[in-house]
Amino acid sequence: MSSMIPTLMTLAADAVPAAPAAVSVVDLVKAQLPTLITIGAALGAVLGAVSYLIYVERKLAAFMQDRIGPNRVGPWGLLQPIADGAKFILKEDVIPAYVDRALFLLAPCIAALTTMLAFAVVPFGPVDNAPSFHRFVIVPNVDIGIVFIFAIGSLAVYGIILGGWASNNKYSALGSLRASAQVISYEIPLGMSVLGIALLGGTLNLEKILMNQAIGGIGSWYFWTQPLACLIFFVAALAESNRLPFDLVECEQELVGGFHTEYSSMKFALFFLAEYTHVITISFLTVILFFGGWHFPGIAEPGTAGFGPMLLKLGVLMSKVFAVIIVIMLLRWTIPRFRFDQLMGLAWKVLIPLSMANVVAVMTVLQFGWSTWWLTLTSVGLFMAAGFIGVQQAQVALNQGTRRAKSKDHGPVAHAH
Amino acid sequence: MPGKRAIRPLGGLAALGALALGFQLVAGEQNINGAIYVVVSTFCLIAAVLMITNRNPVYAALWFAVVTLCVCGLFLLQSAPFLAAASIIVYAGAIIVTFLFVIMLAQQSGSSGYDQSSRQPLFASIVAFTLLGTMLMTFQSWGEQHAHTQVSEAALPKTIGTATVVHAASRPTEKEQVGELRGLGRALFSDFLFSVEIAGTLLLIASIGAIALAPRRAQGTL
Known part of the structure; x- marks a missing residue:
């Protein structure tokens, strides 16, 4: 909400150039029409995309596990999301006894609100040749773009914590305990991985970062010079969204349903909606920060105007985002869940030192004016060094473990089982 | 109902x-x-x-x-x-x-019950009122100095307390809009460099202290 204030102010100033004394509510609403249309388009697209992404995920999961997946409702089960939505609304809305009612109801609202609000500064189309009534970004030209997303993202943990605590359930409380540690830890590598791009491009504004890459051509996509940052960003963002390799917050085998154990019908659906919106947002961010946004050589170049190029750019951006979402879904059925100490170790012992080294490398290259391609080499080197150290440590731990097991087996100590 | x-x-x-x-x-x-x-x-x-x-x-x-x-x-x-x-x-x-x-x-x-009643009501009141008075007085004197400055210029203050922003480098250039990140960074690392460094050192000391105080176990820390 607060992010709208500068826009509101500038638009109000534009609407009334001569007499700033009288700003009526009607003028205000008229000045806000493009914003309202953009909000409507974004909201509708996100909600529709979420319901069909669930369908895609179920089909993909079925494919990977050699099943058929949803196929009863409509042709190929295509009407399944609509049936699911109707079920969510029509089911009985249970509020268990002895819960903290206000916070129990507030938690899913906070979860959905924060993820939706973070989408406000994400340009979801070609901003430079957008029609006048539809801007493709809800709040344009926010100088602190990425920082705003991180700030709102850091509030998302309230939804999980309050939901877990207000449920008055031990599993929920454990789930939210894990969530807070996880989200707070992974915020640090998430923010630091983007610092390199901010230094290279000299801006935090998402639209400017996108344009930098589009103008420079495919060689200036930040993925080539910052591959390690891309990996760190993707892993940390995945951890922030609490999806499968990192879903200790709600893992079924240990915590029933985690923080949302006690939630049913539409309140549960709001948590679900928040998770998928988060996935969409991080996919957009990955594409915009590292893969050139709507830019693709030969198909979508900057400087073209008109309706056709606009559609092409939109198509390129959406295909890239969809590809990232598919990768996230494939990861879900590929990598097993981490143990909690592995999760914390990954954040504090691997991702944070690596991202710090990456920032130092970027600053060194910029300070001495070297070619940015040295950064590619540095990234690969850092990655290999981290892999070497990791394997070495694992070997040491393995040796210690076998030694300890051997000494236990042959030792004089009697085991009391 | x-x-x-x-x-x-x-x-x-x-x-x-x-x-x-x-x-x-x-x-x-x-x-x-x-x-x-x-x-x-x-x-x-x-x-x-x-x-x-x-x-x-x-x-x-x-x-x-x-x-x-x-x-x-x-x-x-x-x-x-x-x-x-x-x-x-x-x-x-x-x-x-x-x-x-x-x-x-x-x-x-x-x-718990002991959270709901104050143990030193008189002392707490005196301290609170002293703090409130000091703050009000500071604000008043600050407000007299800056009675005519525009609100939107607060992003890059020309003065902090009585010290003026000396370096021309930390003032916004013609093209720059007020409130841009670039100006803030320049001000932080030129005029307020010592404050930033002192704050950073304090945080470093605090984090070392926290690590030293945290309990250690024989196997792992979690």
């Missing part, structure tokens, strides 16, 4: 109407900036009062978060968006979450 349910949307509509009327009134005589200021600061004060008076520590911590968010809204009005975002990340996103956690783990069955 159907009657009670019907009242709720009516109350919401009335609140919306009051908000619109307030906007109209304040916007009529001043500008939209002032209207937003009034709404945000009123909400901030209400949340602050609720934070102090609430008996349930979890709710108090949540109202504290609301106060922080409102103050960030005021920062935005002063064209300091980075300060607002940073405060949200650090305070609302990390510190209050930690508060909440300690409270939730420590007091699962509501607050």
Whole structure:
């Protein structure tokens, strides 16, 4: 909400150039029409995309596990999301006894609100040749773009914590305990991985970062010079969204349903909606920060105007985002869940030192004016060094473990089982 | 109770109407900036009062978060968006979450009896009033000095206390808009370099202390 204030102010100033004394509510609403249309388009697209992404995920999961997946409702089960939505609304809305009612109801609202609000500064189309009534970004030209997303993202943990605590359930409380540690830890590598791009491009504004890459051509996509940052960003963002390799917050085998154990019908659906919106947002961010946004050589170049190029750019951006979402879904059925100490170790012992080294490398290259391609080499080197150290440590731990097991087996100590 | 349910949307509509009327009134005589200021600061004060008076520590911590968010809204009005975002990340996103956690783990069955009465009411009152008086006096003298400065220039203060911003490098250039990140970075690392370094050193010492104090176990730390 607060992010709208500068826009509101500038638009109000534009609407009334001569007499700033009288700003009526009607003028205000008229000045806000493009914003309202953009909000409507974004909201509708996100909600529709979420319901069909669930369908895609179920089909993909079925494919990977050699099943058929949803196929009863409509042709190929295509009407399944609509049936699911109707079920969510029509089911009985249970509020268990002895819960903290206000916070129990507030938690899913906070979860959905924060993820939706973070989408406000994400340009979801070609901003430079957008029609006048539809801007493709809800709040344009926010100088602190990425920082705003991180700030709102850091509030998302309230939804999980309050939901877990207000449920008055031990599993929920454990789930939210894990969530807070996880989200707070992974915020640090998430923010630091983007610092390199901010230094290279000299801006935090998402639209400017996108344009930098589009103008420079495919060689200036930040993925080539910052591959390690891309990996760190993707892993940390995945951890922030609490999806499968990192879903200790709600893992079924240990915590029933985690923080949302006690939630049913539409309140549960709001948590679900928040998770998928988060996935969409991080996919957009990955594409915009590292893969050139709507830019693709030969198909979508900057400087073209008109309706056709606009559609092409939109198509390129959406295909890239969809590809990232598919990768996230494939990861879900590929990598097993981490143990909690592995999760914390990954954040504090691997991702944070690596991202710090990456920032130092970027600053060194910029300070001495070297070619940015040295950064590619540095990234690969850092990655290999981290892999070497990791394997070495694992070997040491393995040796210690076998030694300890051997000494236990042959030792004089009697085991009391 | 159907009657009670019907009242709720009516109350919401009335609140919306009051908000619109307030906007109209304040916007009529001043500008939209002032209207937003009034709404945000009123909400901030209400949340602050609720934070102090609430008996349930979890709710108090949540109202504290609301106060922080409102103050960030005021920062935005002063064209300091980075300060607002940073405060949200650090305070609302990390510190209050930690508060909440300690409270939730420590007091699962509501607050204890000894939390509800003050142990040193007289001493506490004296200290609080001294603090309030000092703050008011500082604000008053500061306000006299800056009576005619524009609000939107606060993003890059020409003076801090009595020291003026000396270096030309830390003033915004012609092209730069007030409140841009570039100007803030330049000011931080030229005029306020010592303050930044001292704050950084303090944080480093604190984190070393925290690591030294944390309990260690024979196997792992978790």
